[in-house]
Amino acid sequence: MLIRYKKTYEKIAMGxxxxxxxxxxxKSLVNTIKDYETNEDNHLFLWKLDDIVGIIGIQLLPDQVLLIKHxxxxxxxxxxxxxxxxxxxxxxxxxxxxIITTSEIASFIEHCHSSLKVL
Ligand SMILES: CC(C)(COP(=O)(O)OP(=O)(O)OC[C@H]1O[C@@H](n2cnc3c(N)ncnc32)[C@H](O)[C@@H]1OP(=O)(O)O)[C@@H](O)C(=O)NCCC(=O)NCCS
Known part of the structure; x- marks a missing residue:
């Protein structure tokens, strides 16, 4: 199940x-989390089974473009x-x-789907 990040998940999210x-x-991780917490165009979501086991981080850009960052x-x-x-x-x-993404994530996504633009 997809759930939204909140501050109580900070440690598991950083992990x-x-x-x-x-x-x-x-240092980079702390800045990344801070960016997701403070920039209203950035959104973090977690995947929850019994525990939280996955994470996806996105940024909403102008012209209805969504960048997958993590x-x-x-x-x-x-x-x-x-x-x-x-x-x-x-x-x-x-x-x-x-949806656009970085080359490292695109390599994974192209494995599963084929219509993604690379950043
Ligand atoms: C990449 C990652 C998110 C995949 O998570 P996952 O839950 O195991 O992925 P799924 O189970 O949905 O899919 C697994 C498939 O993706 C493939 N795959 C995994 N990483 C891949 C990559 N970087 N490029 C291409 N394919 C990849 C696996 O070989 C597997 O293929 P198969 O189904 O044909 O056997 C996970 O390996 C991970 O967290 N890696 C470290 C973080 C990372 O490098 N992120 C950037 C890339 S997304």
Whole structure:
């Protein structure tokens, strides 16, 4: 189930974000979380089973463009379709948006879907 980030999830969110290749140091992670908490165009969502196991971070850009900035799943829960479910949930929630992403995330998404523009 897709749920919205809130402050009480900060530590688990930082843990999940730390699996991203460009989020390897604590300073960068703290800035990233702060950005999601304060910038109203940035949104973080989590995937909840019994526990929170995945995260997706997006930024809404002008002209109905949605940039996927972060996508990560707890290693113990990988290859069970959770990242695909996160991506599909965002697509279903923001149906009027053109979705773009970074090359590292596009490589994953292109594995599952084929119509994504690369940033
Ligand atoms: C990439 C990631 C989010 C996938 O999560 P997941 O829940 O295991 O993904 P799903 O179960 O929905 O899909 C798994 C499929 O994606 C493929 N895949 C995983 N990472 C991939 C990548 N970087 N590029 C292309 N395909 C990838 C797997 O091989 C698997 O393929 P299969 O179904 O044909 O066997 C997860 O491996 C992760 O958190 N990685 C670290 C964070 C990261 O690097 N994020 C940037 C890329 S999204």
């Amino acid at each position: 999940l974000l730390s699996f991203m290749p460009n989020e390897k140091n604590v 996508l990560s799943v707890n290693p113990s829960f990988r290859n069970q379709g959770i990242a695909t479910a996160l991506y599909d949930a965002i697509r279903n929630q923001y149906t009027d948006y053109t």
